[in-house]
Amino acid sequence: MAAARDLRAMEMADGDDAVELAKRHLVQPWPYAGSVGNEARALIGEGDGIYITDVTGKRLIDGPAGMWCINVGHRREELARVMYDQAMMLSYNTPWYTMNAPSAELAKRLADHAPGDLSHTFFTTGGSSAVETALRFMQFYNNVRGRPEKKLILSRGGAYHGSTYLSASLNGRPRDRDWMDGADDLVVKLSSPDPFRRPKGIDIAAFCDFLVDQFRDTVARVGAEKIGAFVGEPVQASGGVVVPPDGYLKRIREICRDNDILYISDEVVTGFGRLGHVFASGDGFGIDPDMITFAKGVTSGYFPLGGVIISERLLQEMRRSNHPDAMFGHGLTYTSHPIGCAVALKNLDILEDSVLAHTRDVAPYFQAQLKTLEELPLVGEVRGMGLMGCVECVADRESKDPLQLDKDVGKRIDAHCHELGLLVRPLINMSVMSPPLIITREQIDDMVAILREGISRTMDDLRKEGVWQG
Structure with a gap:
């Protein structure tokens, strides 16, 4: 554990160096031509269970489970x-x-x-x-x-x-x-x-x-x-x-x-x-x-x-x-x-020992809690299955317009959620959640509460900018 603490301290101290090195030498996946080879993204220092910690020390729920993949959680010895x-x-x-x-x-x-x-x-x-x-x-x-x-x-x-x-x-x-x-x-x-x-x-x-x-x-x-x-x-x-x-x-x-x-x-x-x-x-x-x-x-x-x-x-x-x-x-x-x-x-x-059974047990609760976000006027639909969920935002529910005036709604929600302690996967007008399968009901409540607040803050931003009148 002492070695792990030393490594974490080194990563925190070297965070700024890593950002500069990335901008000078690292090509990120799915880059835009205007920033290719000159881009740094959120620097993550460690993970534990359903959580990750960025190099500033901020602890976040890993909402996308990495990229749909950290199924049994971080730091499994x-x-x-x-x-x-x-x-x-x-x-x-x-x-x-x-x-x-x-x-x-x-x-x-x-x-x-x-x-x-x-x-x-x-x-x-x-x-x-x-x-x-x-x-x-x-x-x-x-x-x-x-x-x-x-x-x-x-x-x-x-x-x-x-x-x-x-x-x-x-x-x-x-x-x-x-x-x-x-x-x-x-x-x-x-x-x-x-x-x-x-x-x-x-x-x-x-x-x-x-x-x-x-x-x-x-x-x-x-x-x-x-x-x-x-x-x-x-x-x-x-x-x-x-x-x-x-x-x-x-x-x-x-x-x-x-x-x-x-x-x-x-x-x-x-x-x-x-x-x-x-x-x-x-x-x-x-x-x-x-x-x-x-x-x-x-x-x-x-x-x-x-x-x-x-x-x-x-x-x-x-x-x-x-x-x-x-x-x-x-x-x-x-x-x-x-x-x-x-x-x-x-x-x-x-997975066979307990995680598959746990997933089947908590999945209905996960889907039900996410579904409550449809109360928010920016949300057109919440859908999902198992421990996969998506919140799709629309300008209005009648036309289902995917907010063509602002294609960064998902990124806006993610930015607010990041500040509040949750990492979200933004997809244009959608926010996707696929947390580690070991997530508990209490942690699902935390995740959904943060997502609700992140969407609410995004609605306020869009109204102030005159992009959305909902």
């Missing part, structure tokens, strides 16, 4: 100990012609939790590489089966699937693609399954029918013989915690099965407890995808790791093909990293 022990035993092995025991054990345990016949895992370094792997596997699978034309990918508005070239091409948030290139010739976009922004005059059941009909019509128009996969998040996370209509995913799964289109469920966010289960596809939504991609919560953010779980059926079909010498020419230096897999095994122990 057992996870740190596993990293040390595994590094002292075996820090790395080449996956090209050797293997390690933790990766084999983890693959088996994931198969035990996965729905349907998903039985084999290819490990990657994160979510983007997991989705990229799934898509490249789909291409390889169809090549081996003599269907080189069956490569198009169906994605949706509001989707987020990664930052690599192919995975980013699936993204359905306009700001992600405004200035970036993508493999547009390989991707067909469908509507977002967002009930809040459904066409006027139809109820949610009719909206679900619309989405399913659109999907079916797109398959017929484009041709099932050309479509290799559909990729979808069970809940669209970075799109604003969009929970699809009841039954929608099951109906899409059936259309994919009927048309020999691989269903890839992107559980990079929803996996490993965020919705109360290791995987939400089966336990939460009753579907059995052909592949599931995962990352983030698999190690609770303590080590970079991701992967894709693949159906046994797909592997058997390739083994029976006429191309036994065809090579899946895909791999990463850190595939099946022994430290990452060892951490994931211990993280899974913690």
Whole structure:
């Protein structure tokens, strides 16, 4: 503990130096051209449980759980100990012609939790590489089966699937693609399954029918013989915690099965407890995808790791093909990293022991308390599932105008909440919350109270500036 205190003191003293070094040498993710390479962001010094502390000593509830990932909380000594022990035993092995025991054990345990016949895992370094792997596997699978034309990918508005070239091409948030290139010739976009922004005059059941009909019509128009996969998040996370209509995913799964289109469920966010289960596809939504991609919560953010779980059926079909010498020419230096897999095994122990049950217990309370924020006139909708929540602000509830006159409403709310002791993830006009799964009811009360005050202060700011008259 003395060493930890010394490290914290050093970080506090060096905070100003770190800011200057970042401005001179560090390129931040998702920067703007006007500030790229000359930017410093909030400097965090330490974390403990559901809290983080910035270098000024300010303690904050970690509302986004890092980036949807610190599922079992900060400063879990057992996870740190596993990293040390595994590094002292075996820090790395080449996956090209050797293997390690933790990766084999983890693959088996994931198969035990996965729905349907998903039985084999290819490990990657994160979510983007997991989705990229799934898509490249789909291409390889169809090549081996003599269907080189069956490569198009169906994605949706509001989707987020990664930052690599192919995975980013699936993204359905306009700001992600405004200035970036993508493999547009390989991707067909469908509507977002967002009930809040459904066409006027139809109820949610009719909206679900619309989405399913659109999907079916797109398959017929484009041709099932050309479509290799559909990729979808069970809940669209970075799109604003969009929970699809009841039954929608099951109906899409059936259309994919009927048309020999691989269903890839992107559980990079929803996996490993965020919705109360290791995987939400089966336990939460009753579907059995052909592949599931995962990352983030698999190690609770303590080590970079991701992967894709693949159906046994797909592997058997390739083994029976006429191309036994065809090579899946895909791999990463850190595939099946022994430290990452060892951490994931211990993280899974913690989840299975109590955290999954705790999440299912507190999630209804979390959703109910967040829902009270709809009393505020700036709030158009509060939505969520499990320990995922989004507060969407609008100029008025009738038009659902997302405050086009001020695209920084989310940042304004985050700034006020930061001052009050809460870190929020701002998304233009939305505030997203996905706290560590160990959060208590009392801590949920604190979080919602701060968020309420942060939104209230933002309303006052907008009124004073004449941006909003609500």
